[in-house]
Amino acid sequence: xxxxxxxxxxxxxxxxxxxxxxxxxxxxxxxxxxxxxxxxxxxxxxxxxxxxxxxxxxxxxxxxxxxxxxxxxxxxxxxxxxxxxxxxxxxxxxxxxxxxxxxxxxxxxxxxxxxxxxxxxxxxxxxxxxxxxxxxxxxxxxxxxxxxxxxxxxxxxxxxxxxxxxxxxxxxxxxxxxxxxxxxxxxxxxxxxxxxxxxxxxxxxxxxxxxxxxxxxxxxxxxxxxxxxxxxxxxxxxxxxxxxxxxxx
Amino acid sequence: xxxxxxxxxxxxxxxxxxxxxxxxxxxxxxxxxxxxxxxxxxxxxxxxxxxxxxxxxxxxxxxxxxxxxxxxxxxxxxxxxxxxxxxxxxxxxxxxxxxxxxxxxxxxxxxxxxxxxxxxxxxxxxxxxxxxxxxxxxxxxxxxxxxxxxxxxxxxxxxxxxxxxxxxxxxxxxxxxxxxxxxxxxxxxxxxxxxxxxxxxxxxxxxxxxxxxxxxxxxxxxxxxxxxxxxxxxxxxxxxxxxxxxxxxxxxxxxxxxxxxxxxxxxxxxxxxxxxxxxxxxxxxxxxxxxxxxxxxxxxxxxxxxxxxxxxxxxxxxxxxxxxxxxxxxxxxxxxxxxxxxxxxxxxxxxxxxxxxxxxxxxxxxxxxxxxxxxxxxxxxxxxxxxxxxxxxxxxxxx
Numbered sequence: 001x002x003x004x005x006x007x008x009x010x011x012x013x014x015x016x017x018x019x020x021x022x023x024x025x026x027x028x029x030x031x032x033x034x035x036x037x038x039x040x041x042x043x044x045x046x047x048x049x050x051x052x053x054x055x056x057x058x059x060x061x062x063x064x065x066x067x068x069x070x071x072x073x074x075x076x077x078x079x080x081x082x083x084x085x086x087x088x089x090x091x092x093x094x095x096x097x098x099x100x101x102x103x104x105x106x107x108x109x110x111x112x113x114x115x116x117x118x119x120x121x122x123x124x125x126x127x128x129x130x131x132x133x134x135x136x137x138x139x140x141x142x143x144x145x146x147x148x149x150x151x152x153x154x155x156x157x158x159x160x161x162x163x164x165x166x167x168x169x170x171x172x173x174x175x176x177x178x179x180x181x182x183x184x185x186x187x188x189x190x191x192x193x194x195x196x197x198x199x200x201x202x203x204x205x206x207x208x209x210x211x212x213x214x215x216x217x218x219x220x221x222x223x224x225x226x227x228x229x230x231x232x233x234x235x236x237x238x239x240x241x242x243x244x245x246x247x248x249x
Numbered sequence: 250x251x252x253x254x255x256x257x258x259x260x261x262x263x264x265x266x267x268x269x270x271x272x273x274x275x276x277x278x279x280x281x282x283x284x285x286x287x288x289x290x291x292x293x294x295x296x297x298x299x300x301x302x303x304x305x306x307x308x309x310x311x312x313x314x315x316x317x318x319x320x321x322x323x324x325x326x327x328x329x330x331x332x333x334x335x336x337x338x339x340x341x342x343x344x345x346x347x348x349x350x351x352x353x354x355x356x357x358x359x360x361x362x363x364x365x366x367x368x369x370x371x372x373x374x375x376x377x378x379x380x381x382x383x384x385x386x387x388x389x390x391x392x393x394x395x396x397x398x399x400x401x402x403x404x405x406x407x408x409x410x411x412x413x414x415x416x417x418x419x420x421x422x423x424x425x426x427x428x429x430x431x432x433x434x435x436x437x438x439x440x441x442x443x444x445x446x447x448x449x450x451x452x453x454x455x456x457x458x459x460x461x462x463x464x465x466x467x468x469x470x471x472x473x474x475x476x477x478x479x480x481x482x483x484x485x486x487x488x489x490x491x492x493x494x495x496x497x498x499x500x501x502x503x504x505x506x507x508x509x510x511x512x513x514x515x516x517x518x519x520x521x522x523x524x525x526x527x528x529x530x531x532x533x534x535x536x537x538x539x540x541x542x543x544x545x546x547x548x549x550x551x552x553x554x555x556x557x558x559x560x561x562x563x564x565x566x567x568x569x570x571x572x573x574x575x576x577x578x579x580x581x582x583x584x585x586x587x588x589x590x591x592x593x594x595x596x597x598x599x600x601x602x603x604x605x606x607x608x609x610x611x612x613x614x615x616x617x618x619x620x621x622x623x624x625x626x627x628x629x630x631x632x633x634x635x636x637x638x639x640x641x642x643x644x645x646x647x648x
Contacts, residue, residue, distance in 0.1 A: 057643075066557065066642045087561045094559015105554045105646065109267030119558040121256040128252045 011075075012174055012207050013040040013063065018072030018082075019230075020058050032058045034230040036072070042174070045198060045208045047221030049235070054227045056211045057179060063209060064097050064177045065089040077174060094122045098168030098206070100197065102180035104160040106152040106167075112139060112159075113148040116166045123171060138166040142196060158189040165197050169204060176201050178210045182217055194220055253564060261571040265579075268544070275540040276580035278533035279625060283577075283584035284591075286526040287618035291592045293519040294611035297511060304507035305382045306443075309472055311508035312480035313380065315352070316471045318491065319499045325467040329498075330456070336494040337471060340487055346473050350374035351455035353468035359461070360425050361413045368409050368449045372458045372468050380474045388420035388438030391454055401434045401457040408442040409449025426461060434460070472505070480504065530621065534629045541573060541633040552637050553645025562638040569637045573630025574623055581622020585615050 020033040032055045040046055050056045061067035062074070065081060066089075074082040076092060084092075098119075099105075106115045113135045120131035127134070139148050142162045152160055161181060168176050181197060182190030194210075194217050201208040210217060218224050224235040265272050305311075316337075320329050341349050353372035358365045375391040377383070383390070385404065395402040403424065407417060415422045417439040426432040434453075443450065451461070458465040475483050484502040491500045545552075552565060560568070591597060592614075 061643050064557070066646075087563075090556065090559045090561045092559075093557065099557045101646065105550065107551055107554065110263065114263065118555070121260055122559045122564065124252045128256060 010042045011039050012042045012044075012077060014038070014073075014075045015062075015069075016073045018062065018069040018074060020055070020062060020067070021070050032230055033062070033069075033232075036232045038225070038232060040175070040207050040209065043202070043205045043207055044223070045201070045221040046210070047218035047224045048209065048211045048227055048232070049213060049215065049218045049224065050211075050227035051213060055230045056213075056227055059227060059232070060177055060179050060209070060211050063175075064099060065093050094119065095171065096174040098171065098173040098176045100161070100164050100168045100176065100178040100181045102183040104152070104157075104164045104184070106160055106163060108152060111149045111151055112144060112155065112163045112166075115152070115163055116170050119167060119171050127171070134170055135166070138170045139163070141200065142166045156189075157185050158193055161185060161189075161193045162196060165193070165200065169200060169206070172204055173206055175207045175209065178208065178212075180212055180214075181210060182212070182214055190214070190217070253567070257564070257568045257571045258575065260568045261575040264572045265576055271540065271544065272576050275537050276576055278536040279530075279577050279622070279629075280533075280580035280584040280587075282526070282530040282533035283581040283618050283622050283625075284588045285529045286621055287585050287588035287614050288591060289519075289522040289526045290617045291588060291611055291614035293515065293522065294614060295592065297515055297519075298611070300511050300515065301508070302382055304511060308505055308507040309380055310382065310474055311506050312477040312504055313472050313474050313506040314480060314484045314487075314502045315505040316473060316487070316491065317469060317499070317501045317503075318471065318495060319469050321497055321499050323497075325469055330467050332495060333469075333471075333498075336491055339494060340490050341473075343490065344483060344487060346475060346483075346487070348376045348380050348474040350377040350380055350472050351468040352377070352470050352472045353455070353458065353466070355458060355462045355465040357427075357451070357462040357465075359413070359427060363414060366409065366412045366449065368405075368451045369446065370458065370461055370465070371450065371452045372455050372465070373452055374455050376474075377452070377472075380472060383440050385438040385440055387417040388436070390438055391452075395437070396454050396456060398435070400432075401453060401460050402437045403434045403461075404438040404440060404452040405436050406440050406442040406446075406450040408446065409451055410436070410439055412449055428463060432460060477508070530625060534625050537573065537577070537625070537629040538632055541629060542636065545569065545633040545636050548637075549640050549645045552640050553642050556640075556642040557646060566634040566638045569634040570627060570630035573633070574626035577622045577626030577629070578619070581619055581625075584622070585618040588618065589615060 015036050015038045018033065018036040019031060021029040021031040024030045036059065038046075048056060048059065058067065062069055065076070065084075069082050072082065073080065077096065079092075081089070081092065107118060110118070113132065116138055117131040117135035120127060120134060123131070136145075136148055139145060142165060144159060144162055144166065147155060147159060150159075152163070155163065161184075176197070178197060182193055185193060197208065197210075198220050208221075210221060212218055226233050226235050318333050319325070323329065337349060340346070351372055351374050355370045355372065356367065357370045358367050360366075371377075373391075375393055375395070378385065378390040386407075388404075390404060391402055400423070405413075405415075410417055413424060415424070415436060420436055420439060422436045423433045424436055426434055440452075453461055455468050458468070473487070481504075484504070488500055488502045492498070555565065555568075
C-alpha cells in the first residue's frame with residue numbers, strides 16, 4: 001500500500017500500520033482495521049468514504065483518541081499517542097480535537113449557548129472564565145446569534161448541527177472529526193452545513209476529517225480515501241460510487 | 250483544581266436545573282429525613298437544655314457540692330455562725346472558689362393586707378441566683394451591700410407577691426413582718442414561681458432569717474459551685490481545710506446537683522429517636538440512590554459526549570457525585586429550615602415545655618442536619634458516579 005502524502009507542509013496526525021481487532025467468540029479475533037497508513041497535515045481537509053460496517057467509526061474513534069489501536073504507531077502533533085493513558089488522551093481530546101456527530105449529540109435540556117460552552121467547562125483559567133462570551137461569539141460566527149437561548153428541541157436539524165459545529169470549534173482545536181455530519185439532514189441543508197464546516201475550519205486553521213458515505217460531502221475534501229474491509233485506500237480522482245464500494249484503487 | 254471544582258458545581262447546577270422534577274421527587278425523601286434528624290437532634294438538645302435548666306434550678310449547676318458544717322457539741326450560735334463564715338471566706342480565697350452560698354430553708358408567715366401570707370423561706374447569699382439559674386423578672390437580686398440594710402431585703406416569687414397584693418412592676422415595695430415591735434422588709438425583686446409549689450417563696454440573706462422567722466435555725470449547709478472536672482478532688486481538699494479551721498465541727502461535702510440524672514432520663518428516648526431518624530435517612534438515601542442509578546443509565550450518551558470534550562474519569566466521577574451533593578445540600582437546607590421553624594413554633598414550645606422554659610434552637614442541630622445532607626449526597630452519589638466512570642466512551646456516544 002502506498003503511503004499518501006499530506007498536502008500541507010506540517011504533519012498533524014500520522015498513523016503507521018495501525019490495526020484494530022476485537023475478540024469474538026471462541027477466542028477468535030475480528031479485524032476491523034488492518035494496516036492503516038494515513039498522514040494528515042495541519043489545516044488539511046480529508047474525506048473518508050465507505051459503506052456501513054467497513055470500520056469508518058472505529059477509525060474515527062482511533063483518530064479522536066476515543067479508542068486505541070491494537071497495533072501500529074500513531075502520532076498527534078508530534079507526540080506518540082498509541083499507548084497514552086486515558087487521562088492524557090482526554091487532555092489532548094479536550095484541547096485539540098473537536099467532534100461533530102451524525103445525530104448532533106447536543107446535551108438535552110441545555111440551551112444552544114450552554115451546549116457550546118460545555119467543552120469549555122474542561123478548560124482552565126481565562127478560557128474557563130470567558131466561556132459564555134466565547135460560546136456566544138462562536139454561535140454568532142455560525143449565524144446563530146439570535147438562537148443562543150434556544151434549546152435543541154426548538155432548533156431545526158441544520159441549526160442543531162451548526163450548534164454542534166460551534167461546540168466542536170469553540171476551543172479552537174487542531175483537528176475536527178466529523179462522523180457523517182450530514183447524515184441526519186436533507187441534501188440542501190447538508191450541503192450548507194458542510195460549506196460552513198469546511199469554511200470555518202479553514203478559517204481557524206484546523207484540520208478536518210470527514211467520514212461519510214455521501215460522495216458529495218467527501219469530494220469537498222482536498223484528499224479522499226475509501227475504507228473497505230478495514231483497509232484505507234487513497235482515491236485519486238475524487239470519490240465515486242466505485243470508491244464507495246471499495247473498488248477504486 | 251479550583252477551576253475543575255467550580256466547573257463541577259456549575260455542571261451539577263445545570264443538571265439539577267434541567268431535571269428539576271426528577272431531582273425534586275428524589276430529594277423529598279432526603280429532605281424529610283434531614284428534617285426528621287434535625288428535629289430529633291434539636292428536640293433532644295432543647296429537652297436536655299430545658300431539663301438541665303429545671304434540674305439546675307432545683308439542685309444547682311454542675312458541679313454543686315453541699316458542705317454540711319455542724320458543731321458536734323453545741324448549737325449553732327452566733328459565735329459558731331461567725332466562725333463558719335470566716336472559715337468559708339478563707340477556704341474560698343485559698344482554693345479560688347468564686348461561687349459559694351448558704352442554703353437553708355424555713356417556713357414563715359407575714360401579715361399581709363388581706364390576711365396572713367405563708368411562704369417557704371430560702372436563706373441564701375448573693376451568689377445563689379447564678380448558682381441556681383434564678384432569673385429576676387422585676388427589680389433586682391441581692392448585692393453584698395444588702396446585708397447592711399436596716400430593712401432586710403427580700404426577693405419574692407410571683408405567687409407570694411400575688412397573695413400579698415404587690416404588683417411586681419411596682420418594686421421595690423415594703424412588706425410588714427410578724428413579731429413585735431413592728432418591723433418591715435423591702436421586696437427588691439421578683440422571680441418566677443416554681444411549678445409545683447403550694448406556697449409562695451421568698452429569698453432572704455443569710456444572717457437575716459431570724460427577722461422573718463424567729464424560730465429559724467442558723468444555716469449549717471452551704472453550696473459551692475466548682476468545675477465538674479476538678480470537683481471531687483476539690484471537695485476533698487475543701488473538707489480537709491474546713492476541718493482544720495473548724496475544730497469541733499462535723500464537716501462533710503457531697504455532690505448534690507442532678508447533672509448526672511439528665512443522661513439517665515433522656516438517654517434512652519434520644520437513642521430511640523436517633524435510630525428512627527437514621528432509618529428514615531437511610532430510606533431517603535436508598536430512594537435517591539435508586540433514582541440516581543436509573544438516571545445514570547439514561548444519561549450514558551451525555552456522559553460519552555462529555556468524555557469526547559475531554560472529561561477525565563475523575564472529572565465525570567466528581568461531577569456526578571457533586572450533582573448528588575448539591576441536590577442533597579439544597580434539600581438538607583430546606584429540611585433544616587423546616588425543622589427550625591417547627592422547633593421555634595410557639596405551639597411546640599407550649600407542648601414540649603409548658604411554655605415555662607423555651608430553650609433556643611441549638612445550632613448544633615442545624616449543623617448536624619447540614620453535615621448529614623452533604624454526607625448523604627456524597628454516599629448516594631458515589632455509586633452512580635462509579636457507574637458513570639465505567640461507561641465506554643464509544644458505546645456511550647452511540648447509545
